[in-house]
Amino acid sequence: MEPFALSAAEAARLIRDRQLSAEELVRSCLSRIAARDAEVKAWLFLDPDLAIRRARELDKLPPKGPLHGIPFGVKDVIDTADMPTTQNSPIYPDAMIGRDAACVAVARQSGALILGKTDTVEFASGGRKALTRNPFNLKHTPGGSSSGSGAAVGDFQVPLAFGTQTAGSHIRPASFNNLYGMKPSWSLASREGLRMSAASLDTVGWFGRSVADMALVAEAFRLPGLDAPAVGVKGLRVGLCRSPVWDRIEPAGAAALEAAARRLEAAGAIVEPLELPADFAGLPAARDLIGRHEGAASFLPEYLGAPHLLAADIRERVEARAAQDPAAVLAAYNLADRCRPVFDALFGPKLDVVLTPAAPGEAPEGLHTVGNWIFNVIWTLLHVPCIGIPAIRGPRGLPVGVQIVGPRLSDGKLLAIAAAVAPVIDSEPDWARKALLG
Template sequence: MTEPCFLTAAAASRAIADGRLTSEALVRSCLERIETRDAAVKAWLHLDPRAAIAAAREVDKRPRISRLHGLPFGVKDMIDTADMPTTHNSANWQGHRPARDAACVGVVRALGAVILGKTDTVEFAAAGRRAATRHPMNPAHSPGGSSSGSGAAVGDGQVSLAFGTQTGGSLIRPASFNGIYALKPTWGTVSREGAKIYANSLDTIGWYGRSVEDLVLVAEAFRLDGVGHEPAPAPRALRIGLCRTPYWSRIEPGGERAFALAAERLTRAGVAVEDLVLPDAFGGLFEAQDTIMFGEGRAAFLDELLIQGARLGRDFVDRAENAKGITPDRMIAAHDLAAECRRAFSALFERVDAVLAPASPGEAPHGLQNTGDHVFNAMWTLLHGPCLSIPCTLGPGGLPVGIQLVGPRYADARLLSIAAALAPVIDAETAAQS
């Protein structure tokens, strides 16, 4: 068997269930990989190997109650953990110890998962300080953000599952950059209690894995409606809308190649594909998402401004002081446009089963300050439906570029089943290696 740290979560789960692998052996393998790679990748802000091994040993003593039993998880360090610091990658929060787990951590821990450690993040998952994390394949490049450490850790074989969050594109974009899978579920289906809030109307907790089945394991844990009960359809039975979005002018060569390759592979597999041009109103969604994000961020960082004062970074001062001058009328217009487009988007699924769109403009950008453009994510986040990132190809610089499948609100189970059917087609390079 390959080193346990390189197994998909689903494969590791089966091995644990069959008695071929223990949680302790899996956790030790992950820790060995981290020890080898941490100096280069810097994915983790907190790691306690002794505590992780002790937790795994304890899990090995218990009856198996879910498919997450014994599997290690990385947790983005703006999500609370009762037994580890939550620092938000903020100088002002170093050493902060929450009293209890965030709800999402509590769910997976209760189902037998082992919380391996806390992964680096852009400050407050919003702005300010960047993560120290580097791209696993090229340290001169960013792994994306704000879920920087989670995306890099899963992409580098350091852990097979990790939590991320998305307000603009902070979950799906790093998945594209790191050549891994991710699910941003329907907004509101996973509790955000215990995670730092940036924008109430947008923030969504999601997760990374190395296969669609990995994503399903976690979706089952959160009891997303219908997950595990909808079989994967035959590819030839599906109709996929190819959506370049109103922002196609910002695509890069790597993103254009990934989109074209995915469409070509689907067509060769017998999938019915058609170009999907969104109504003109959708062209305003990027600005609407920005308005809501900054408008709600004003409230989210007001306490930080009043408590921290001059110690607070300029990005957050600007948000709390409404430097963009966002008015109530602009907020109302943005929310109204989002509501109009959500209804219109749902109606499109009378024609198609899922929408295929770019997951990022292209490859991971050079340097660590630029975590990537979220222009191909923001509108979908605002529409509140599920998004699922699938690896596709390598860009001109040899770094991964993925695509995403998008569904209507509360169709998470359907999107996961469609992704299970189409991922082996789209992610042909990974499939050929397995």
């Protein structure tokens, strides 16, 4: 197996045992990028010479942390000291921030090698779409706004990458690119140095190819509960949540959820329907209102400083706040505040984890869209941890995943549950390697 095809956890073990060098891994990733990225278009900035120099330096050092020697892609709304942060905006074509975002600093201090910046929807919010294409079918979107990060990991160009989620920009691309994705509980990964679009929603997450990859990064970020005991599937109580937006599901999304539930039941889990309380039906609209309200403040500097370069839909967001009803905005915040502890309280003797769609279905055709985030917004607004898991291939041969969800700050326990259920749900883990690598 070429080093670029290794998962991050596999590569980390080989590097730790000195059976693989960081330079060998980086050169292998660069060769894969050279062969594929002209079509996939995942990267906005890449300096191969810099990457090789950094890899050689890491090979001279004892392991610094769990990510030692592992290449990492960074979504280009996240600051990097030594690379431009353009945000895919004509306003910032060559912006050099000069300082790492907190999440990048954590990765570097844990031994990661920052390989480059990945393409994104403009400001991870609106305006220009990424040029990135789905590696499984170049006519289809990889999802967004974490488009380049999802495609780069999905296409075996880099083992790990940062994404972000304000509505569904992380877990949905994980589904579309056959990836594992973790959106931790809100605020556990510092957002300092991330271009914010909605301060009470924006969350930093990461993509990889296994639960072990998710745990590797979680260890670097010192997420709570990583010492949680191992979990077995037999007797696990799973709430099958179709959610209040089930009318937006597509046949492939329904098939993925049903397949995951059947597989878990066959392995001994107790899978029962979970109906969320009535108030939760209002959360999608509340998230949209909060996102627009906070986005108006986030993009006011660009609106004032470069209105001719700011995308029309983002300009409209700034202008629309004057017409927003303060009472409606407060009601949206209050609804979220009420629902969060109610959701947390569902867990206990009768419920261990929630199983729910990660996306409506397969990645849509065309680069004019990034897909619908409707099956992610409730969980984003609730601030709960989510882990995306590959499940099936849809009728077009594209991957479709599901996600598991836990209560706030249960990230370590959710990873333990993911380690148990992923081998059951992801029943054909090597198909992507075969499909993309032959």
